[in-house]
Amino acid sequence: MAVPAYDLRDEKQAKEYLKNIGIEFRFQCYSEKSAEGCHRLADFLESIQKDFEKAAKVFQTNCDDNNYGHSCYKFGNYRVLGRGCEKKMDDALKYHVKACELGYMPGCHNAGLIYGGGKVGDKDFRKALEYFIKACNNDYQFGCYQASGLYISGRKDVPKDMAKAFKYSVKACELGNMYACSNVSQMYQKGDGVKKDERLSEKYKQQAKEMADAVNKAQRTLTFGQ
Incomplete structure (x- = not known):
């Protein structure tokens, strides 16, 4: 599903382009079942449409169902900030650890920060160091x-x-x-x-x-x- 060329200097064409690129990402995610397409859709919802609630849901689903590490990391950050969802540090840690296990190193780093900061239970510097070193x-x-x-x-x-x-x-x-x-x-x-x-x-x-x-x-x- 190709998106035609647009003159993005023209406001009307720019808006049409953004509308069509959103359709393209939805097609990649829901029709082609592409994990990368779902992540792009969530990024689009976040950065262009500023719909953080929908973005959070897509990041979470892409992590849970497709094991896409970058989406796990993004949803972990959403949980830390309470952006588009409830702020829950234990859940944030879970998603950052999963991102790490899936090979997305910023997730390892953030898991270390959560352990070292005592954001979930007591501070655990040994566990924090383990994740920092893995990253x-x-x-x-x-x-x-x-x-x-x-x-x-x-x-x-x-x-x-x-x-x-x-x-x-x-x-x-x-x-x-x-x-x-x-x-x-x-x-x-x-x-x-x-x-x-x-x-x-x-x-x-x-x-x-x-x-x-x-x-x-x-x-x-x-x-x-x-």
């Missing part, structure tokens, strides 16, 4: 950063370990996390978890600065474009 092992930078943070500060059942903190900070930095790069710089400067090295400290400091400059430049460009 990190699958190259999700925020999982690495959170794991390093737990080792830097030390928590119940997670003893402070600067060598491990350094390991996960380096990986987070390599994956593009500027805060992790800054932490690596400080570790080299102080000799925390690694042999003191002023040259490497400066290297990672500059790397963090370059990342920060790139972010600031992108924000300025976006503001100007708006």
Whole structure:
């Protein structure tokens, strides 16, 4: 079911395009039984129609029936926020854990945040670390950063370990996390978890600065474009 070409600069044609793209996503989801199509439909309901209740239902169904990890993650976030549905942290955790098990790493990260924040029962830093490390092992930078943070500060059942903190900070930095790069710089400067090295400290400091400059430049460009 192809959507014809439109001149999106024309308001009438743009509205017609959005109407037809919604029909296309519904066709993919309900007629073709496509999990990706259902997820696109939910995204459409969320971002274009601002119908969060319907979006929540489609995300949830796509997770429950089609085991689509990204939809599990999205519905987990809806439960955290109470967007389009009742706010329920235990349910949010369930859906983030399922997203993680289905290979969607942001779900692992969010499951870790819920465990570490004590949003469901007592805080469980060991469980949080388990999920952060799983996300990190699958190259999700925020999982690495959170794991390093737990080792830097030390928590119940997670003893402070600067060598491990350094390991996960380096990986987070390599994956593009500027805060992790800054932490690596400080570790080299102080000799925390690694042999003191002023040259490497400066290297990672500059790397963090370059990342920060790139972010600031992108924000300025976006503001100007708006």
